[in-house]
Amino acid sequence: DFLHAIQEIRPAFGASTDDLERRRLNGMVDCGDRHKHLYERAMLLVEQVKVSRGSPLVTCLLEGPSGSGKTALAATIGIDSDFPFVKIISAETMIGLSESSKCAQIVKVFEDAYKSPLSIIILDDIERLLEYVGIGPRFSNLICQTLLVLLKRPPPKGKNMLVIGTTSEVDFLDSVGFCDAFSITYNVPTLKTWDARKVLQQLNVFAPDDIDAAAEALNDMPIKKLYVIVEMAAQGERGGGAEAIYSGKEKIGISHFFDCLGDVVRP
Amino acid sequence: DFLHAIQEIRPAFGASTDDLERRRLNGMVDCGDRHKHLYERAMLLVEQVKVSRGSPLVTCLLEGPSGSGKTALAATIGIDSDFPFVKIISAETMIGLSESSKCAQIVKVFEDAYKSPLSIIILDDIERLLEYVGIGPRFSNLICQTLLVLLKRPPPKGKNMLVIGTTSEVDFLDSVGFCDAFSITYNVPTLKTWDARKVLQQLNVFAPDDIDAAAEALNDMPIKKLYVIVEMAAQGERGGGAEAIYSGKEKIGISHFFDCLGDVVRP
Amino acid sequence: DFLHAIQEIRPAFGASTDDLERRRLNGMVDCGDRHKHLYERAMLLVEQVKVSRGSPLVTCLLEGPSGSGKTALAATIGIDSDFPFVKIISAETMIGLSESSKCAQIVKVFEDAYKSPLSIIILDDIERLLEYVGIGPRFSNLICQTLLVLLKRPPPKGKNMLVIGTTSEVDFLDSVGFCDAFSITYNVPTLKTWDARKVLQQLNVFAPDDIDAAAEALNDMPIKKLYVIVEMAAQGERGGGAEAIYSGKEKIGISHFFDCLGDVVRP
Amino acid sequence: DFLHAIQEIRPAFGASTDDLERRRLNGMVDCGDRHKHLYERAMLLVEQVKVSRGSPLVTCLLEGPSGSGKTALAATIGIDSDFPFVKIISAETMIGLSESSKCAQIVKVFEDAYKSPLSIIILDDIERLLEYVGIGPRFSNLICQTLLVLLKRPPPKGKNMLVIGTTSEVDFLDSVGFCDAFSITYNVPTLKTWDARKVLQQLNVFAPDDIDAAAEALNDMPIKKLYVIVEMAAQGERGGGAEAIYSGKEKIGISHFFDCLGDVVRP
Amino acid sequence: DFLHAIQEIRPAFGASTDDLERRRLNGMVDCGDRHKHLYERAMLLVEQVKVSRGSPLVTCLLEGPSGSGKTALAATIGIDSDFPFVKIISAETMIGLSESSKCAQIVKVFEDAYKSPLSIIILDDIERLLEYVGIGPRFSNLICQTLLVLLKRPPPKGKNMLVIGTTSEVDFLDSVGFCDAFSITYNVPTLKTWDARKVLQQLNVFAPDDIDAAAEALNDMPIKKLYVIVEMAAQGERGGGAEAIYSGKEKIGISHFFDCLGDVVRP
Amino acid sequence: DFLHAIQEIRPAFGASTDDLERRRLNGMVDCGDRHKHLYERAMLLVEQVKVSRGSPLVTCLLEGPSGSGKTALAATIGIDSDFPFVKIISAETMIGLSESSKCAQIVKVFEDAYKSPLSIIILDDIERLLEYVGIGPRFSNLICQTLLVLLKRPPPKGKNMLVIGTTSEVDFLDSVGFCDAFSITYNVPTLKTWDARKVLQQLNVFAPDDIDAAAEALNDMPIKKLYVIVEMAAQGERGGGAEAIYSGKEKIGISHFFDCLGDVVRP
Ligand SMILES: Nc1ncnc2c1ncn2[C@@H]1O[C@H](COP(=O)(O)OP(=O)(O)OP(=O)(O)O)[C@@H](O)[C@H]1O
Ligand SMILES: Nc1ncnc2c1ncn2[C@@H]1O[C@H](COP(=O)(O)OP(=O)(O)OP(=O)(O)O)[C@@H](O)[C@H]1O
Ligand SMILES: Nc1ncnc2c1ncn2[C@@H]1O[C@H](COP(=O)(O)OP(=O)(O)OP(=O)(O)O)[C@@H](O)[C@H]1O
Ligand SMILES: Nc1ncnc2c1ncn2[C@@H]1O[C@H](COP(=O)(O)OP(=O)(O)OP(=O)(O)O)[C@@H](O)[C@H]1O
Ligand SMILES: Nc1ncnc2c1ncn2[C@@H]1O[C@H](COP(=O)(O)OP(=O)(O)OP(=O)(O)O)[C@@H](O)[C@H]1O
Ligand SMILES: Nc1ncnc2c1ncn2[C@@H]1O[C@H](COP(=O)(O)OP(=O)(O)OP(=O)(O)O)[C@@H](O)[C@H]1O
Ligand SMILES: [Mg+2]
Ligand SMILES: [Mg+2]
Ligand SMILES: [Mg+2]
Ligand SMILES: [Mg+2]
Ligand SMILES: [Mg+2]
Ligand SMILES: [Mg+2]
Structure with a gap:
């Protein structure tokens, strides 16, 4: 089922920068000091990944209310990193796929990234990737387990990777063990x-x-x-x-x- | 399964205006000031979509008690908009289809709409589209996730779209995240x-x-x-x-x- | 699955009047004023359907304790209506069929009825059609959704239809939205x-x-x-x-x- | 699935009297007045079925603690009835079959019985037929619905049938509607x-x-x-x-x- | 599925005595009076089965804390019985099989035993055979129903059988009806x-x-x-x-x- | 399904020492007396397995908070044991496989180990092997049952085996019976x-x-x-x-x- 699913994968994503630019169609305006501080801290992580020898995998979660600018911030970091490999994994491009096909797509992006000495993967709207809905609650445990393993598995020798996640359902993510899985978590706030x-x-x-x-x-x-x-x-x-x-x-x-x-x- | 489902789709809907006219068989009588105000506000959204550059996707939910006239109002807005593409997505035309076939149909309507510079899609009786029933509660998470993504995914460059949803189960929709997903929500009331x-x-x-x-x-x-x-x-x-x-x-x-x-x- | 199910449908029901007569093997004795009043009201609905222009679909639910005579009453109305199309949809003729085959059968009866200018469909023992059991509770949401849509979908232009449902589990039906779906509900009582x-x-x-x-x-x-x-x-x-x-x-x-x-x- | 299941049915049961005799290997000893009264009442139902014109289907449930002699009593009634068709439906002969195969077997026995002018069907250990287990509780709703319909569906014209059920889980059966489904219920007690x-x-x-x-x-x-x-x-x-x-x-x-x-x- | 499962069964178990000896690798040391009494009582049941005419099936459950020696005791009884057919049914030899394959295996052992005039079947670690886990709780109802029927179904004429079950989850077994299903239950205690x-x-x-x-x-x-x-x-x-x-x-x-x-x- | 799954297994793991060394990329620094004591006790178990005749299978669980060094400790024991067969079973190498394929892989490692006179198997992150998530909670009962049986099944005559498990969800493991299944449990603490x-x-x-x-x-x-x-x-x-x-x-x-x-x- 899984092997089959891999073949079902559609041609590789479009040029990734386009994909990132679409997340900030209106450009980026100055949203105040707190947003700026977040940007700077995240760029420090980018630096750390560039030179790290002992921690080939750094993971960072951006959480905050719906529409607070998490995806735009993640995309901006990806663009400004100048890393050779930057990809966004989003539910938008996986509409209607089965759970196992989605897993296969996600794994594929990680495998591709492992080939690059420096890479950034953005897991956008993790609750949507997990097909989460508050009633039940329901979600895909298959995708959940896959992400939990990928967030812990180090890239091959000599490759360094930064994973940025975004979510507006941080309580749910915490309850399924994602907050522990990320090295660090930042809150992206509303505007004061x-x-x-x-x-x-x-x-x-x-x-x-x-x-x-x-x-x-x-x-x-x-x-x-x-x-x-x-x-x-x-x-x-x-x-x-x-x-x-x-x-x-x-x-x-x-x-x-x-x-x-x-x-x-x-x- | 999904690809297969796409082929299972029956020929395109009939001429859409017919489809809309059927929702207001008895014509529209004057139901008082509150209904009129709703109509005007909704027509302003139509205007906004026409000229918007920064927000290519505007979404609006009409909620209210069973039989209060939501579908008739949505159909009227669609007809009066004069947009080149106006379609209604309704459970009536999808009786007996599997969840994934329904998803495929829904996606198909959105893909078609994306080809038009200006489009309106009416998601009629969203609780029925979601196969919702109060006991459990039960509903199709597959369709739910599909709609949540579609309500957030912007149309391609240069295309603007208005999505109008109707529901008489607004509490349920809220609990699965639909109210957050719509830009704006209007209540269609009973008659005083x-x-x-x-x-x-x-x-x-x-x-x-x-x-x-x-x-x-x-x-x-x-x-x-x-x-x-x-x-x-x-x-x-x-x-x-x-x-x-x-x-x-x-x-x-x-x-x-x-x-x-x-x-x-x-x- | 559904398309396949349609082909699985067995040859059309026997002559419908036989089918109706079987529901009142012992003939109909006079059960007192309350039963008589119910019969008269129901026959008024038959009249209304005959001449209606604005409401092509009228729906009526007969609820009451087990064995109180609901099915016999519905059959009698069907027989006395003299409508060209009168059919009973009952779990008896669908034993052992899958949920989707049952849906297909039900839809088929409605599609057949849509061809007749005047038709009556009796949904007998709706809780049994829904495969309802009080523990859980469990029931077929597929059949439930199908009936909810059919109870709301108007017949084609120029065709008028009366749907009569019977049930001894009115609280359950209410909780899954059937009572709202019927235009009118009558209680068939025990004998005093x-x-x-x-x-x-x-x-x-x-x-x-x-x-x-x-x-x-x-x-x-x-x-x-x-x-x-x-x-x-x-x-x-x-x-x-x-x-x-x-x-x-x-x-x-x-x-x-x-x-x-x-x-x-x-x- | 169901049609397929019908073909999966193994050759007809052995000679039914053997089958019944196996249920009372040790013969029947006198267990006191209460057991005797039960036997007499049940034999009156046999008489009633023989001559009835208005009630072609009579159903009777024997309930009581595990091992109190329900099956032996039912078998004895079957043997003493001298009806041309007497069959026992028991989980013993359906081990390992799927739910739908079991349904098919059960329906087959009823269809066979409908061909005989007078028939007795013993539904032995209904909770076991329903694959009931107290935790959950779990049971087969498919078999449950099938039995509920069969217990209500009259045999064809001119054929009379007595159905005897046995159970030691009468509370469960009541909660899924079986007690209402039987015309009459007798308690088979322990020995004083x-x-x-x-x-x-x-x-x-x-x-x-x-x-x-x-x-x-x-x-x-x-x-x-x-x-x-x-x-x-x-x-x-x-x-x-x-x-x-x-x-x-x-x-x-x-x-x-x-x-x-x-x-x-x-x- | 079930028929297919039967063919999937691997070649018959190895020589059964080996299989039994493996359960008491260290030999049997004297564990005190209470263990000895249990052994004697169980050997009386063996005698009873040898000569019984009225009760061809005797069933006995050994329950007690994990590691208290239940399996070793059951194996010893099997060995000391000198019955021509003694087999142990254990989860060890069914790892990874589907529920229905396990059922087929279990049924096969019973069918084989029915051919022997005297047989002992050991159902070792019944909770593991049932795939029981305390959370939920979850377990295989298919295997559960199969065992419940087998524990009640008498062997063919002239064949006598003793079934010994072991479990360390007697409360669970009780709640799914196994304790009622066994003729007798003995507690195998820890050491004082x-x-x-x-x-x-x-x-x-x-x-x-x-x-x-x-x-x-x-x-x-x-x-x-x-x-x-x-x-x-x-x-x-x-x-x-x-x-x-x-x-x-x-x-x-x-x-x-x-x-x-x-x-x-x-x- | 299971037999099929076995064939789906990918080529044997890479050289196991590499696999173990990857778990302690940064080498092992001295983490204080408590960690040292754990190491020594575990190495005593290694000795015991080497010479044991009566207990061919010894099992040991390392539990403690996320990131406390359990996997690194288990890998170090494996490396320092000098046993001919040392393998780690980890969710990392089974991403995207079905439950039954995972079971087949796990069983395969045990079967391979049974061929070696002395072997160590590390079950790393058992909660991840079980696809555990705290909401529900959900987990794979198939894998759970497989591990419970494997943790109890002695290797063939003349082969001795040490199984080391690691987990940061010891309460969950306890509730599904794993703590009873391991001979001994050690806590790997945080740093003071x-x-x-x-x-x-x-x-x-x-x-x-x-x-x-x-x-x-x-x-x-x-x-x-x-x-x-x-x-x-x-x-x-x-x-x-x-x-x-x-x-x-x-x-x-x-x-x-x-x-x-x-x-x-x-x-
Ligand atoms: N700094 C900014 N300057 C200008 N526009 C911005 C900025 N940040 C976000 N936006 C815009 O605001 C909108 C919402 O931003 P974004 O999608 O990043 O939010 P989000 O937190 O990811 O929302 P959600 O929770 O719905 O995923 C987008 O249209 C985005 O282009
Ligand atoms: N302004 C109006 N003038 C005349 N008829 C109207 C008007 N509004 C609604 N109706 C009629 O009232 C009936 C109910 O309206 P409609 O189906 O739009 O309600 P709804 O709120 O969508 O109901 P539901 O909750 O059942 O979907 C329809 O027959 C419709 O034609
Ligand atoms: N008015 C009547 N005169 C004579 N017999 C009647 C009359 N009404 C009902 N009966 C008979 O009573 C029995 C029960 O009636 P019926 O099946 O219509 O009840 P019901 O309410 O549909 O029961 P259920 O809830 O079980 O479906 C039938 O045998 C029917 O023929
Ligand atoms: N009147 C009787 N005389 C002699 N033996 C009897 C009598 N009634 C029952 N038995 C015997 O007692 C045993 C239990 O009887 P039976 O199986 O009928 O009980 P049951 O109530 O059906 O039990 P269960 O609840 O387990 O199905 C059988 O061996 C049966 O032969
Ligand atoms: N009387 C005895 N003399 C010597 N060794 C014994 C004796 N009884 C049990 N043992 C040994 O003790 C161990 C546990 O016994 P056994 O497996 O029979 O226990 P159990 O109650 O079946 O455990 P579990 O609940 O885990 O299935 C085995 O190694 C067995 O060989
Ligand atoms: N004694 C040690 N010396 C140096 N580094 C260590 C030592 N112990 C652990 N580490 C390092 O600390 C990190 C976490 O250790 P490890 O993965 O073994 O923890 P864990 O308890 O298995 O965590 P988890 O609960 O996430 O599985 C690893 O990078 C490992 O290399
Ligand atoms: Mg976002
Ligand atoms: Mg509407
Ligand atoms: Mg009725
Ligand atoms: Mg019985
Ligand atoms: Mg044991
Ligand atoms: Mg670890």
Whole structure:
């Protein structure tokens, strides 16, 4: 079944950089000091992997609320590492495959990486890779066991590897032993008021007087939700206003912005 | 199994507009301000998708009690959007298929939609798509995972998509992570007394003096139940009276109407 | 699997009227006012389906204790409707079939019915169709989902359909969403003392002086149990007495009757 | 699977009377008034089935503790009925078969019986037929559903059938709906002191003076255990004594008998 | 599946006596009065089976803590019986087989035994035959049902059989109905101080003055653990001392013995 | 399935010593008295197996927190034993195999070992071999049963075997009966302050004055975590410092070390 599954694997992923760039379509804006600190620490791990002799495998988990920017951060680290092998393993490219085919794909990426002296593998949205759902809970133990072994198995002699995982279900992952399996875990947080203000300033869609009020209302919001609300608000109350906003001709009406915010935030 | 399932897919759906029109056989009557507001908000999302550059995928969930008009509203938005690709994914057309065949069908609709610059996909009765039943609870995790990935995967460059889901089991959907997966969620409510009165006036089957009493009795009723009761009452106590009522020659007897209402509403 | 299952379907049911008549082998005796009222209401639904334009699908559930006469009532409505298509879907004819074969059979009956301008489908003993058992509880979710969709899917344009379900496990059906799925639900009750007296008078196997005592003892008994007890009692204490009783030559001994009643009613 | 299973069925059972006689190898001794009453009542049902016109199917469940004589009683009724078709359905002849093969076998016996004007089917040890085990609890729902339908489906016109079930797990059977499915249920009890005395007198292995003490000690014992203990005691303390006891030359030592009793009855 | 499984059966077991002798590699030492009494009682059952006419099948369960000597006792009874057919059914010879293959093997042994006028079958470690594990709990219901039927099914006319089961999970076996299924159950206990002293005297590896202290420390120990500890202690503190001990030249140091005991007994 | 699985087995493991050496890439440093005592006791078992006649199979479980050095210790014992057959059974070499293939592999290693007069088998990370996950909990009962039988089955005459198991989930193993199955269980502990100091002295990467503070902070740390933190700290705050540290030119900054420690230890 497994051998068969290996053959079922589709042609290799597209050029990996494209694959990574797609995870940060809007580019990366400055999200405040805490996000920056995370980036720096992660880049230190990249350095460590480059020179390590005793620890050929370093593993790092990025956890945090949905939409807080974990995948974008992981992709950025991958791009900035300049490692010869950087791949992202994501449920998106494995829709509809059987558990064993998914395992085979995952193993294949690791085997490919083992051939490179320096490699980064991003396990994106591990709960989705595990087909996790909170009721039951249910998940694929086959994939779970496969990842637990891969996170512990050292690459062959002379090859060093960094594995970055992302998840918004850290409690679940902990309960199936993943947190112990990663060498280190970082929390990727939502935006606080001052982080949100920084982002809004860069987006430049509010009148200067409205930015503080808007930022305050966005306190504790993940960056993804911030983008959704801003875009909704940019349409204006009757639609059609986006062009003017993005070209800078007009600014978003602050009260309409609060309306949109109310729609998105469920009570 | 999955590849095989893809081939098992039956010929493409019929012309989609027909498919949408079937969801509102009786046309759309005015159901009051709250329904109207929902329609307008949803049409704003349609506008947003048309012009968006940064958010190629917008997703919106319509939830509410059974028979409150969610599917009819979604179909209406699809029809009024004038998008080149509008399809409804419904359990009706997938009776008896295996989980993996259903997944393959669903994926196929998304793949087709990705070829269109602007598309709307309606996921009708998501709990039924998921084969959900409250005891257990049981549901198809395979379909669940497939939808969760599709609701997050952006369409290819240059293509924008709106996904509208409907459900009367919002608590279940929340517990398996769907509410987080949708950008925005709207509640489609039952009719209040004043909404029911508006509908009854348009149907014109009660004597003017009876409309207020009838509307009051129908408070908090979903529109579907309203139609059932009116039609039962229109038969008259001994049957055969419907013709006269619908042609306007006679009106529904208010006391017989209350009898029918009692039959339908279980204590 | 499903397509294969369709071919596995055995030749069409026998002439449907035979099939219906078998459900009321002993003919129909007058069981009192409450049963009569149910019959009349159900026949009004038959009328409604005949003339309806806006509601091509009407669905009605008959629930009540085991042996209270639900199947006999449904069969009688089917026979008295004079609709061109009347079929009963029952577990009896599907013994030993797989879940998917049963689904295929059920779907086939609906597809056949869709070809008739007016049709009645009786879903007899829905809990048995669902392979329900109280421990677990267990049941076939495949059949459950199939029925839930069929109970909601309107027939093609110009075709009207009445679906009558029967069940003695209404709480279970409610918990898997069937009660919401039916437009209307009627309770078929056991016999009260006066109903039982009416039935006994028609059977004419007791001495006139004994009928009241016998009827009182049968209070709250389903009609099926009443028939069992009467037949046991008719054998007499030493057997061989039935002939004389049914030919009217003798009457049932009331004290022997009470003995038999004690055997059947578990404490 | 089911059709295939039918072909897997082994050649028809041996001559059924042999099969029945094997269930009462030691013949039938008089077990006291309560057992006798049960036999008489059951034979009345046999009479009823012979002459019934309105109830072609009569079903009767014998329940009671393990080893109380249910199977032997059912076999005796079958033999004494003189019906042309009497068959026992037992797990013994279906060891190792799949659930669906067992169902096919069971259905086959019913189909064969339907061809006979008068038939008796014994469902022996229903919990074993259902592959029941108390932990879980687990059992075969496939076989369960099959039996539930067969216990309700009337034989064809002109054919009358008596079904006798036996079980020592009546609470379980009740919880899966079998008790409702049988027309009538009888309890087959353990032996009381006076019943045991009657049996011991017939066996004639105790000295007259010891019989009362022995019978008292056997109060509330199923007949099967009584036989086991008597046979153990008949070996004597050092073995080899059985011949003398059974030939009547010696009697069982009462104190050795109490020793054996203590071994068998777990505290 | 089952028929297929039968063919999968490997060639018949090796000569059965070898198989039995392997279960008591170290011979049988005198373990005290309680073990002796058990042996005698079991040999009485052997006698009973030899001469029985009314009870062709006698079944006996040996239960007790892990390592208390149940298998060795069963094997000894088998050897001492001098029956023409004595076989042990053990999980050891069925590693990796499917449930149905195991059933087929078990049934095969019974069928073979039925051909012998006198036979003994040892069901060794029934919980392991049932693939039991305490979490869940899980076990094979297929094998469970097979054994339950086999423990009740009498051999053919003229053949007598003794079945001896062993288990250290008597509570589990009770909960799945095995204790009721065996005619009789004996407890095989751990060693008490005086039993242990007897065993140590026979082993002759302690100085006479140390035997009492050692025996006291071994109170309530199963014989298997006693052997493990003695052998560890015989190595001496620095290894290499075993030769001298077993040849009788030296004795085990009592304080080193207590050290070893501490290692084995988990607090 | 199982026979098939055997053929699926890949070519025999590489030279076993390589396999063992990979488990202690960094060599073995002195971890303090408690680790040393464990090593000595285990080597005594090796001696015992060499000379034993009565106990051909000795089994020993090493349990302790994740990363405490269990596998390295087991590998070292295997290497130092000088036995002709030493193999490690690990989930690493069985990724993606089915349960039955894994069983077949495991059995194969035991069968191979049975051919050698003296053998050691290391069952590494038994919970991973069992595919254990804490939620549920779930695990492979097939593999579990296989191991339970293998841990009890004596090798053929004249062959002696030592089985060493490792686990960090001793409570789980206990609950499925593994602790009873092993003759003896040793706990491999984390490092206490004085153990950590010993290790740090050997690594020689801290200034002499900082060693005490560092060791104190590492109290109760498994050796694996100690290595991770030291290596992170060796990069220095801005990266690139590792070379200088390992060559001895510089020492790790103690405050940067505390920073790294904080990252790794989740609150
Ligand atoms: N620093 C940033 N600058 C600009 N856009 C960003 C930044 N970080 C994240 N985004 C954008 O925010 C959105 C959400 O980010 P991302 O997908 O990385 O979040 P996530 O934490 O992985 O979410 P999820 O939990 O859903 O997987 C994406 O569209 C991404 O491009
Ligand atoms: N505005 C409206 N005007 C007229 N008819 C309507 C309107 N809204 C809904 N209906 C009718 O009411 C019935 C129920 O509507 P619909 O199926 O959309 O409800 P729903 O909320 O999707 O129900 P369910 O929860 O069962 O899926 C349909 O027959 C539909 O045609
Ligand atoms: N009105 C009636 N007159 C005469 N016999 C009747 C009448 N109603 C029911 N019976 C008879 O009573 C018996 C039980 O009726 P029926 O099978 O319809 O009950 P039910 O409620 O469907 O039972 P179940 O719950 O077991 O399906 C049948 O033999 C039927 O013929
Ligand atoms: N009246 C009787 N006279 C002589 N022997 C009897 C009598 N009744 C039962 N036996 C014997 O007692 C034993 C147990 O009887 P039987 O198997 O009928 O009990 P049971 O209730 O069916 O047990 P189980 O619950 O195990 O199926 C059998 O050997 C049977 O032959
Ligand atoms: N009377 C005895 N004399 C000598 N050795 C014995 C005796 N009884 C048992 N043994 C030995 O003790 C060990 C354990 O005995 P045995 O395997 O029979 O125990 P058990 O109760 O079957 O254990 P388990 O519960 O693990 O199956 C065996 O090595 C056996 O040879
Ligand atoms: N005495 C030692 N000297 C040097 N390094 C050691 C020593 N013991 C263990 N290590 C190293 O520490 C790391 C963890 O050790 P090991 O894998 O044996 O731990 P473990 O207890 O088996 O962990 P796990 O629970 O994750 O299986 C390995 O890199 C190993 O090489
Ligand atoms: Mg992400
Ligand atoms: Mg809808
Ligand atoms: Mg019925
Ligand atoms: Mg019986
Ligand atoms: Mg044993
Ligand atoms: Mg390890």
